[in-house]
Amino acid sequence: MSAASRFFDNRNVLGPLFMLPAAALLLFFLTYPLGLGVWLGFTDAKIGRVGEWIGIENYEFLVTDSVFRLSVFNTFLYTLVASVFKFVLGLWLALLLNKHIPFKSFVRAVVLLPFIVPTVLSAIAFWWIYDAQFSIVSWVLVKMGVMDHYINFLGEPNLARMSTIIANVWRGVPFVAICLLAGLQTIPPSMYEAASIDGATAFQQFRYITLPMLSPIIAVVMTFSVLFTFTDFQLIWVLTRGGPINATHLMATLSFQRAIPGGALGEGAAIATAMIPFLLAAILFSYFGLQRRRWQQGGSDR
């Protein structure tokens, strides 16, 4: 082996070398524009006009802005409720899919459909399903005599929040379910057999085997899910544009509305930047969740 090839086989040389393509792409197309974006948040930039540094003025205003505060509340509510439902329903669906069922792979493929259709397009389908006058759901309920008027899905603030959350959950459940299904398949059946010989009930098996074994992947999947939900834009933009009366405005949509149609680039960037601390918290939570998993495997590998 030549000296050169030995040099390149050194892990401290080859490692950074292998990192190069990913690092270059990310630094150039992510870190740099991110820096620019954060900087924009400290300026009063408008469309077509380079801004001047104004320090934290944008943030000072946002703190007192009731629409922004509402959007923060909405974002948290949306993320929290949608994530909880995605998790519970996703786990349930994963458990069901893990059973012996007919047409197994067909069912698995079909379940993923909501995840496949471009969000903007499925959002349009939902928009129609939620229409105040043409809703198919309302039509059925009225025909069945359950109610005498059409449901105002997107017109009443709390109902609108619920409706957008349902659409988000609909889209998110398949991803969570398939990931958790993958996790479930790694649990050796022998563990359950041993447990049932020991007389553990089904619930105990779920509580003491399934959940702990799944927890690392749960941490990861839920982090991704939280991230996607927190930064959601397309769904809200198509369904409500943030209405009614800003009841469904998320930070991402408000940022867009102020920055692009509204022209206040600086303020829009400030709103987007304000999302970062929360996202950071979610990521770190998951990262350390991942770290924990080594320890867990050591503990559970009997």
Next chain:
Amino acid sequence: MAPAERREGMHYLESLPRRWVTVYIPLLVFLFVLLFPFYWMVITSFKSNAELLSNGSNPFWVIEPTLDHFRKLFYGTSYPKWMWNTIIVSVTATFVSLAASVFAAYAIERLRFKGSRQVGLAIFLAYLVPPSILFIPLAMMVFQIGIFDTRWALILTYPTFLIPFCTWLLMGYFRSIPFELEECALIDGATRWQILIKIILPLAVPGLISAGIFAFTLSWNEFLYALTFISASENKTVPVGVITELVEGDVYHWGALMAGALVGSLPVAVMYSFFVEYYVAGMTGAVKE
């Protein structure tokens, strides 16, 4: 969670009615809810405009099916062109991201070079950047390097959200490949490069497939970048083309929109139906150790 939940492998212990209550009925409800919007899209895309606006007849069925919307889609718009763009952009972006991620994941997970943990964390952090903050500065950059309004604008920016996920998934997968294999090869005098190409990659195929499918789906569905970086109709992708060109003023062409959505989802759906088992297997590799 039903307390009587039974685990896999013991299903023969369950009586049939009980299985209906605990498995089949919930599953059917899930399938119904998850698939209903699709049914709705399909039905809509075959309905005539007049039928779409009538509130009287049974909305669950098409009385006079028509192919008008599909005809409009294929002959009245640049839809085939958008489809082609989306395929090229998604495939290329996926390959670029996969290649970058394979190297990155291998370096972080198997080479364990100095600082690899920090790099791993940094890649993970890349996920926290929402596109809604990036697209304005990115648009300026994309313009400065002269790729505005070309497919390259998308091919080069999509990896920013694809690489972190692919790297994470592949890191997990590589971790599941026994170190002994590599050590044996090293003793036999193989270089790291040979090991990666000849040993690790073949073993990681399910992981690659599942990362690839995921990346492909994300690229296929991307909206914000494609909306802002692409201006000419002939360079658009399917989601953007459908939304920007099939919505006319304050008139929505429901039939054509839904037809566009359906046809636009088909390639991905076909891919999933072929690879779903690999997908699950790939994810499995990523999460086990």
Next chain:
Amino acid sequence: MTRITRRHFLQASAAAGAALGAPMLARESMAQELSFQPEPGAKLRVLRWKRFVQGDEDQWLANTKKFIEKTGVEVTVDAENWEDVRPKAAVAANIGNGPDIILSTNDDSHQYPGRLLDVGDLCEYLGKKYGPWYPSALAYGKSGGRWIAVPLGSGGNCMNYRASHVKAAGFKEFPKDTDSFLKLCQNLKKNGTPAGFALGNATGDANGWCHWLLWAFGGRVVDEQNKVAINSKETARALEYAKALYPTFIPGTLSWLDPNNNKAFLSGEISLTANGISIYVAAKNSPDAKMQAIAKDMNHAAFPVGPVGRQTLSALFFTCVIFKYTKYPNAAKEYLRFMMEKEQYEAWQKASASFVVQPLAFYERNPVWTEDAKNTPFKYTCKNMLPNGYAGTMGAASAGCMADFVVVNMVAEAASGNMSVKEAIERAEKRARRYYR
């Protein structure tokens, strides 16, 4: 800009009579012909909004084709949903690249006047030949005394109503003042044929009627000095009126975006709404007998006049802007000149079934206004409408305020009882201050 503008002033035999004619009487003046010499090898990229009305786009393209044949300039026209044109225009203005010409909406172009080519020569020429420009056109076309955009016209905004239902509600003709309008809405509701006006974040429809309402009662976002003046008893009265009006609407209007009222009207769910001509055209051109019947029964009327005692119409306005970064400024100006000349403009107006309402008085003569009496109420949209940002001047603040739905949100909050009138006004005042500082 180092490029030299070569202008060709073709002096036509000056008809002495034209100069003597009363200036307010719109007449095609033969005084002066203007044309710009396109740069050799010029190529233009035009981004326009997707048609609201079939025919508009076809004719625009046909006119463009004529232009290509005449001048040899290569022109590509992309059409996109009008709301998606806005981010495109914003990005183009910000990075300095994109389409050469954009057909933009409302006062968007006033957010980046510095990025737009001066079209003074062209607009002055058009104003002389086909003018005068209506005041609204001047407001949208000029920024700080400089022409930054060629006013293209308004999307029109009228009350759309079902004549038979209005008659059944006890009105022989459409009410002309806000008091009887309220009565009409109440009666329509009683008869089960309610009205519906968008209150969601709908750029066109919600902004249109909410601004009308505010102005009809003498309220306004800012005064003549661009000082925020929304916190007034006039605004409060407007909101009290909205509170009385809202219960007469069909449920769900808080969620309505621009397409909702079209759909609801065409399916017969509502009998009264505010819109451009697009509902009528869709009904008229439909092969469906039910839609035909709606087209026959429906009609248009001007917005009722409020306590201020004059028209306070608000409508979508379209302008054409040329970006400074274009390599072919003369070709771009020539293109717009060509499109605004009567041979093209009148044909376009006709093809769009009067969806586009002229900004120039001359085009009032277009037969499209008389051949179908249901078109006529739209005829004076540009004449009667008040520009966005009234009573102040147009600019980034007025555009931002509208894009942030300050007025729409205020009306929606108060009308739905989500907030008290006082709270809604105070919140709007605070938000408006942010833009006008």
